[in-house]
Amino acid sequence: MKKNVVILGSTGSIGKQALEVIGWHRGSLRVFGLAAYRNIELLEEQVRAFDVPYAAVGEEAAAKVLQERLKDVRTTCLVGEAGLLELVRHPEADLVLVAVSGTAGLRPTLEAISQRKPVALANKETLVAGGSLVMKAALANGVPVIPVDSEHSAIHQCLNNENRNDVAKLIITGSGGPFREASFEELQKVTPEAALRHPTWQMGTKITIDSATLMNKGLEVIEARWLFEVDYDRIEVIIHPQSIVHSLVAYKDGAVLAQLGWPDMRVPIQYALFYPERRSNNLKQLDLASVRSLTFEKPDLKRFPCLRLAYEAGKIGGTMPAVMNAANEIAVFSFLKGEIPFMSISAVIAECMELHIPQTGEPDLDGILAADRWSREQAKKVIKDRHGG
Numbered sequence: 436m437k438k439n440v441v442i443l444g445s446t447g448s449i450g451k452q453a454l455e456v457i458g459w460h461r462g463s464l465r466v467f468g469l470a471a472y473r474n475i476e477l478l479e480e481q482v483r484a485f486d487v488p489y490a491a492v493g494e495e496a497a498a499k500v501l502q503e504r505l506k507d508v509r510t511t512c513l514v515g516e517a518g519l520l521e522l523v524r525h526p527e528a529d530l531v532l533v534a535v536s537g538t539a540g541l542r543p544t545l546e547a548i549s550q551r552k553p554v555a556l557a558n559k560e561t562l563v564a565g566g567s568l569v570m571k572a573a574l575a576n577g578v579p580v581i582p583v584d585s586e587h588s589a590i591h592q593c594l595n596n597e598n599r600n601d602v603a604k605l606i607i608t609g610s611g612g613p614f615r616e617a618s619f620e621e622l623q624k625v626t627p628e629a630a631l632r633h634p635t636w637q638m639g640t641k642i643t644i645d646s647a648t649l650m651n652k653g654l655e656v657i658e659a660r661w662l663f664e665v666d667y668d669r670i671e672v673i674i675h676p677q678s679i680v681h682s683l684v685a686y687k688d689g690a691v692l693a694q695l696g697w698p699d700m701r702v703p704i705q706y707a708l709f710y711p712e713r714r715s716n717n718l719k720q721l722d723l724a725s726v727r728s729l730t731f732e733k734p735d736l737k738r739f740p741c742l743r744l745a746y747e748a749g750k751i752g753g754t755m756p757a758v759m760n761a762a763n764e765i766a767v768f769s770f771l772k773g774e775i776p777f778m779s780i781s782a783v784i785a786e787c788m789e790l791h792i793p794q795t796g797e798p799d800l801d802g803i804l805a806a807d808r809w810s811r812e813q814a815k816k817v818i819k820d821r822h823g824g
């Protein structure tokens with residue numbers, strides 16, 4: 436029996452690589468549903484290439500155009516968030532890969548879990564905003580949430596068959612981004628073009644800017660806290676410019692396990708699609724002699740305050756991580772549009788966090804979504820009033 440896979444965000448960086456992986460394993464995996472926001476040209480190509488029964492897009496008009504273009508094949512087109520939810524809850528869907536960007540992943544992830552569908556989770560914002568809710572639901576429904584994010588996939592692999600009580604700390608590696616060696620003065624003048632030139636990974640625009648500010652590491656710390664139930668004092672970030680060691684787990688006896696490989700998302704994607712099985716592929720094997728040296732250094736929280744803000748938001752908990760995440764999304768897109776300078780990204784987030792009175796404890800979905808909306812409005816206002824947007 437083939438596994439029916441649904442991909443939310445199929446036209447993005449992770450989605451396209453997931454389809455490539457599925458293409459290698461057509462005997463075991465079938466693409467059952469695809470969702471994009473507005474890129475109907477690529478979505479149509481993907482539907483035809485994989486003979487996909489269901490496709491979803493963000494807006495009604497795009498869905499109509501797509502349905503018309505696909506009238507010679509038997510594909511049903513769905514629309515909006517309701518379309519995503521219908522797709523993931525379909526009785527024939529076996530595994531849902533959540534690879535949309537931003538908070539749009541939260542509701543579909545919860546829906547998949549409530550329908551007892553295993554989730555391969557690339558979208559880290561879902562756990563940042565709603566980690567407690569998602570992991571509680573996964574536990575209650577006995578549903579695995581298999582990480583796709585490279586660091587969390589590495590940690591998942593290093594934890595396999597080990598006793599969780601023996602873990603001393605998780606060590607998340609990060610490349611340091613394109614400005615690892617930039618001075619404070621140079622950071623003031625960073626352009627979107629320069630920030631989009633990641634040194635080791637090819638990714639979507641939003642995560643690439645997050646890597647440049649180190650917010651990506653901050654989001655990953657919160658993601659790890661929820662996925663692996665380890666508190667913030669035992670999650671460390673280390674800068675590793677080569678992106679070969681994808682993360683590590685330190686155990687109480689002094690042993691440290693790491694997962695290594697070339698920086699290639701197709702490895703963690705394949706791992707998540709087949710977990711707990713491992714499959715062969717034709718990817719280039721790691722050759723450490725050609726890498727020659729692996730280096731590590733502490734992150735600089737003064738030049739990269741976003742990482743500090745994420746630890747703060749995580750430790751405050753409640754709705755604060757959702758507020759931080761939403762403000763970051765607004766600030767990143769504002770920077771990309773040339774409205775605010777690079778260093779204002781962290782300033783906007785900090786202001787929104789200061790203004791927020793967090794709902795503590797474990798907020799429900801409505802509480803999280805309300806905090807997310809509040810923060811987006813607040814961030815726009817802060818940008819307009821104080822950062823020249």
Ligand SMILES: NC(=O)C1=CN([C@@H]2O[C@H](COP(=O)(O)OP(=O)(O)OC[C@H]3O[C@@H](n4cnc5c(N)ncnc54)[C@H](OP(=O)(O)O)[C@@H]3O)[C@@H](O)[C@H]2O)C=CC1
Pocket residue numbers: 443444445446447448449450470471472473474475492493533534535536537539557558559560583584585636637638639640641642700
């Ligand atoms: N890229 C990477 O290597 C990694 C990514 N991640 C995480 O994975 C997620 C995806 O990243 P990435 O692939 O880089 O992002 P991209 O920006 O490349 O792709 C985003 C995808 O989501 C779709 N999309 C966006 N909003 C919606 C929505 N509201 N409804 C439906 N579809 C939507 C886009 O559709 P359209 O094309 O039509 O706009 C596109 O298919 C992010 O959360 C990121 O942090 C984690 C680790 C590594």
Ligand SMILES: CC(=O)[C@@H](O)[C@H](O)COP(=O)(O)O
Pocket residue numbers: 584585586608609610611612636645646647651652700
């Ligand atoms: C590929 C992946 O998992 C990204 O999250 C990656 O880690 C981004 O690069 P940085 O390490 O520079 O944030």
Ligand SMILES: [Mn+2]
Pocket residue numbers: 584585586655
């Ligand atoms: Mn990552």
